[in-house]
Amino acid sequence: MNLQINQDQINETYELKLTGEVDAYTAPKLKEVMLPLTDKEGNIVIVDLSGIEYMDSTGLGIFVGALKSSKANNSSLKLRGMTERVKRIFEITGLTEVMDIESGVKGEAL
Amino acid sequence: MRTASDYIEMKVPAKPDYVGVVRLTISGLANRMGFAFDEIEDIKIAVSEAVTNVVNHAYTDTEEKGQVRIGCNIYDDRMEITVVDQGKSFDVESISKNLGPVDGKSVDQLHEGGLGLFLIDTLMDKVEISSEAGVVVMMTKYLHRDEVEEHVDRISPAPSQ
Numbered sequence: 446m447n448l449q450i451n452q453d454q455i456n457e458t459y460e461l462k463l464t465g466e467v468d469a470y471t472a473p474k475l476k477e478v479m480l481p482l483t484d485k486e487g488n489i490v491i492v493d494l495s496g497i498e499y500m501d502s503t504g505l506g507i508f509v510g511a512l513k514s515s516k517a518n519n520s521s522l523k524l525r526g527m528t529e530r531v532k533r534i535f536e537i538t539g540l541t542e543v544m545d546i547e548s549g550v551k552g553e554a555l
Numbered sequence: 556m557r558t559a560s561d562y563i564e565m566k567v568p569a570k571p572d573y574v575g576v577v578r579l580t581i582s583g584l585a586n587r588m589g590f591a592f593d594e595i596e597d598i599k600i601a602v603s604e605a606v607t608n609v610v611n612h613a614y615t616d617t618e619e620k621g622q623v624r625i626g627c628n629i630y631d632d633r634m635e636i637t638v639v640d641q642g643k644s645f646d647v648e649s650i651s652k653n654l655g656p657v658d659g660k661s662v663d664q665l666h667e668g669g670l671g672l673f674l675i676d677t678l679m680d681k682v683e684i685s686s687e688a689g690v691v692v693m694m695t696k697y698l699h700r701d702e703v704e705e706h707v708d709r710i711s712p713a714p715s716q
Contacts, residue, residue, distance in 0.1 A: 468578070469571035469607040499578075499596075501603045502670040530596055537677050538670050 447471060449496075450478050458489040464496030467504030476507045483511045488520040495526030505538060512544060523547060561629040569610050569623045569640065577625055578603045581636065584627055588634060589698060597678040598634065598696050604671035605638035605692045633680075633697045641689045 448471035449464040459482050467475060482490045490511070494500075508524070515522040525547035527535065535541045565580060567573040581602045585595045602625070609623040621641055628635040676682050681695040 466575065468603055469574045469610055473571075499599065501600045501607070502674050503607055505670055530593075534600065534674065537674065 448474055450475065452478065457487050458491065460491045460493060462493040462496065466499040467497060467507070468499065468501055469503045472503045472507050475504070476510065479507065479511050480514055483514040483520050483522055484518050486519045489523070490515070490520060491523045491525060493526045494524060494531055495528065497528065497531050500531050500534060502534075502538070505534065505540060508544065509540070521545070560631065563627045563629070565625045566622050567606075567625070569621050571607070571610055573623075574603050574606050574610065577606050581625070581627060584629065585634060585696075588629060590634070590696070594696060598636070601675045601678045601694055601696075602636055602638070604675050605636075605694070608671055608692070609638065609640040609690070632699070633695050635693065635695045637694075638692045639689060 447465050448467055451462040451464075453460040453462070461479065461482075463475070465471065479490065479492070482488055492508075508522075511522055514520075523545045527546065532541075535544065535546070563580075563584060565577060567577060578599045582595055582599050585598050590598065606623055606625065624637075624639045626637040626639070628637075672684075675692065675694060679694040680697050683691075683693045685691045685693075
């Protein structure tokens with residue numbers, strides 16, 4: 446029950462690879478890492494979610510916050526590698542409409 | 556009528572640290588009952604949302620953190636989970652009015668919170684909320700849903716644009 450965040454950087458492009466669970470306990474850590482990146486103009490922030498086993502609305506809230514920050518500061522935020530489960534809660538809540546989500550879903554077959 | 560065969564109760568501090576523990580416990584019970592993988596994942600999210608709500612709202616920051624109580628009734632055909640806090644209750648009516656997906660909203664209008672109750676409502680078969688003395692969220696998930704057609708999800712339509 447934890448969240449691991451690996452960060453790679455090439456110039457202004459940052460890639461965050463997340464592994465584990467995003468819930469009320471781990472979300473503050475994600476926010477702490479992601480927000481300073483989306484806050485800076487020109488940054489491209491790519492978040493790889495293929496290692497996420499669990500996410501709930503607290504996690505969605507962090508991504509909404511990061512999206513707002515990227516719009517306000519002219520940076521960009523992209524999500525990729527969603528498993529079917531994670532994709533489902535983005536869909537249910539309608540966030541797939543507003544988020545930049547790279548298709549090509551990885552994850553368990555149904 | 557079917558009667559409850561087993562009842563399990565947990566009481567944990569209303570802190571983010573324990574949301575995962577509750578989720579795993581409920582997941583174990585749902586697995587034991589024979590729920591499918593996707594249903595178990597739905598239940599895990601719904602329970603976490605309810606407990607997270609208590610952690611975030613029920614007790615003020617200055618006040619010492621209280622407890623959240625999670626009860627789980629196991630029936631032959633369904634699991635009934637009750638999440639109770641003894642903190643200050645929130646205005647259920649005004650919150651339910653704002654439930655819904657983010658369809659048609661601009662990025663500025665999005666809230667960072669507020670999707671929790673919507674998810675509970677969507678992922679579970681039946682949800683009841685009472686706010687008389689603290690907040691009580693009672694949610695039910697049926698086994699073999701196709702056999703109990705009278706309990707269809709009642710999801711309020713998304714607000715029109």
